[in-house]
Amino acid sequence: MPAQPSAESLPHRSVLYQPIIHALRPCSPGYYVDGTLGAGGHAWGILQASAPEGRLLGLDLDPHALEIARQRLSSFAERVVIRQASYTTLKAQLKELGWPAVQGIILDLGVSSMQLDQAERGFSFQQEGPLDMRFSPEQKTTAADLVNRLPEAQLADIIWRYGEEQLSRRIAKAILLARPLQTTLQLAEVIRKAVGGRGRLHPATLTFQALRIAVNTELQSIEMVLPQAMEVLTSGGRLAIISFHSLEDRLVKQTFRRESRDCICPPEQPVCTCGHKASIVEINRHPITAGEAEIQENPRARSARLRVAEKL
Numbered sequence: 001m002p003a004q005p006s007a008e009s010l011p012h013r014s015v016l017y018q019p020i021i022h023a024l025r026p027c028s029p030g031y032y033v034d035g036t037l038g039a040g041g042h043a044w045g046i047l048q049a050s051a052p053e054g055r056l057l058g059l060d061l062d063p064h065a066l067e068i069a070r071q072r073l074s075s076f077a078e079r080v081v082i083r084q085a086s087y088t089t090l091k092a093q094l095k096e097l098g099w100p101a102v103q104g105i106i107l108d109l110g111v112s113s114m115q116l117d118q119a120e121r122g123f124s125f126q127q128e129g130p131l132d133m134r135f136s137p138e139q140k141t142t143a144a145d146l147v148n149r150l151p152e153a154q155l156a157d158i159i160w161r162y163g164e165e166q167l168s169r170r171i172a173k174a175i176l177l178a179r180p181l182q183t184t185l186q187l188a189e190v191i192r193k194a195v196g197g198r199g200r201l202h203p204a205t206l207t208f209q210a211l212r213i214a215v216n217t218e219l220q221s222i223e224m225v226l227p228q229a230m231e232v233l234t235s236g237g238r239l240a241i242i243s244f245h246s247l248e249d250r251l252v253k254q255t256f257r258r259e260s261r262d263c264i265c266p267p268e269q270p271v272c273t274c275g276h277k278a279s280i281v282e283i284n285r286h287p288i289t290a291g292e293a294e295i296q297e298n299p300r301a302r303s304a305r306l307r308v309a310e311k312l
């Protein structure tokens with residue numbers, strides 16, 4: 001069995017690693033999907049636990065991440081298939097592979113530590129880089145396009161909606177007065193001047209989150225993948241989703257709640273007319289979170305929320 005590299009040597013530490021393996025219960029010969037392959041940490045665990053015959057499809061938009069994952073998972077040989085693609089193409093990818101149904105799917109949403117650490121990707125407000133924020137270089141719209149081209153009201157709306165930033169209008173106004181803006185630190189400074197300090201949270205945190213979500217159409221992608229994931233799971237198969245902020249978690253929670261109910265008529269309606277049938281059962285009603293030891297080792301784990309559902 002290939003050895004897992006030490007956590008310190010990895011460009012990205014997988015969060016909630018054990019809970020994910022525990023939730024998916026990988027076995028041989030099973031079919032699994034990691035829709036957000038990243039550096040391949042969770043995928044490594046799934047492949048190891050499903051030896052000798054378990055197979056895994058790994059998807060990611062980021063070619064740099066895929067290069068790292070490819071190397072890391074190379075010893076699993078033909079048991080792993082890696083594709084540069086969005087998880088929104090899940091159904092089509094499985095059809096092409098001739099995998100009719102899978103036993104487990106993981107989505108570990110958002111940005112990886114290695115993406116944040118690469119200043120030239122523009123995800124971090126702490127390092128100088130271009131205002132990019134695309135997961136894939138093939139995407140057309142960058143953060144600079146949004147920041148420099150959108151009308152003030154639309155920019156404020158993005159910052160409000162995807163950052164849940166109370167001071168979105170003030171920030172959008174300041175951006176309009178300062179543009180064109182080219183770099184992350186320029187933008188962070190404009191925000192800092194507009195809204196001042198905020199205790200532990202950097203004043204640009206929520207705006208950067210909002211721009212990243214908008215650039216990568218992250219919430220729309222989650223909405224697209226959830227029905228596909230529930231459809232391609234085999235009966236008893238499991239879907240495990242790690243989210244990092246309330247917007248993502250809310251989407252996952254609401255979908256799991258709805259799809260685990262036999263009737264979705266309004267509660268005041270005396271007789272069911274919807275005909276809806278439950279297709280999943282929620283394994284945990286409350287999200288699984290990281291323990292103190294994991295948070296100590298990997299502060300990014302603090303905001304991770306894991307929800308797991310099983311197909312009926």
Ligand SMILES: C[S@@+](CC[C@H](N)C(=O)[O-])C[C@H]1O[C@@H](n2cnc3c(N)ncnc32)[C@H](O)[C@@H]1O
Pocket residue numbers: 012013014015035036037038039040041042043059060061062065085086087088108109110111112113135216221
């Ligand atoms: C938190 S990281 C995953 C880390 C991985 N679980 C590990 O253990 O190394 C999230 C990854 O999802 C990718 N990603 C984001 N949106 C995606 C999408 N729509 N389709 C495929 N990958 C996506 C990002 O490029 C990033 O590499």
